[in-house]
Amino acid sequence: MNQSCPFCTTERKKQKMLKDGKYMYVIFSNPRIMPGHLLVIPKRHVMRLIELTKEERDELLDLLIEFEEKILQKLSAGCDIRQNYKPYVENSRTSVKHFHFHLQPRDLNDELHRAVEPVHKPLYRDLPEEEKERLFKLLSNDA
Numbered sequence: 001m002n003q004s005c006p007f008c009t010t011e012r013k014k015q016k017m018l019k020d021g022k023y024m025y026v027i028f029s030n031p032r033i034m035p036g037h038l039l040v041i042p043k044r045h046v047m048r049l050i051e052l053t054k055e056e057r058d059e060l061l062d063l064l065i066e067f068e069e070k071i072l073q074k075l076s077a078g079c080d081i082r083q084n085y086k087p088y089v090e091n092s093r094t095s096v097k098h099f100h101f102h103l104q105p106r107d108l109n110d111e112l113h114r115a116v117e118p119v120h121k122p123l124y125r126d127l128p129e130e131e132k133e134r135l136f137k138l139l140s141n142d143a
């Protein structure tokens with residue numbers, strides 16, 4: 001437990017848990033981007049995926065599947081699942097240095113799509129051959 005971490009202290013205590021698992025818990029994101037925006041959070045204070053034990057990883061994946069299914073059946077046509085690692089950002093209401101996954105109900109032309117798509121779409125570019133070869137050498141299993 002980290003006393004300055006909201007996921008170890010305040011958020012964990014004040015929020016009604018959607019799921020209180022053995023290693024993970026599921027709560028509403030507050031603040032949230034859209035209704036049904038959920039967080040899956042390890043009970044241990046960890047920063048990165050690699051720090052999770054095999055048992056924690058298994059429960060994490062099970063919960064992502066379980067709650068994605070609930071979202072798709074009851075809330076929206078689509079669902080984004082994402083996780084960010086940004087050690088260069090200070091803790092705030094929208095960025096907590098305690099590993100967590102976001103589950104975000106999505107629909108065609110929803111508010112997030114309208115806000116992000118005009119910025120996001122132009123950032124996609126064709127993958128240059130040189131870049132592909134250089135990064136393949138760095139990241140492939142043969143490296």
Ligand SMILES: [Zn+2]
Nearest residue numbers: 005008045098
């Ligand atoms: Zn924490």
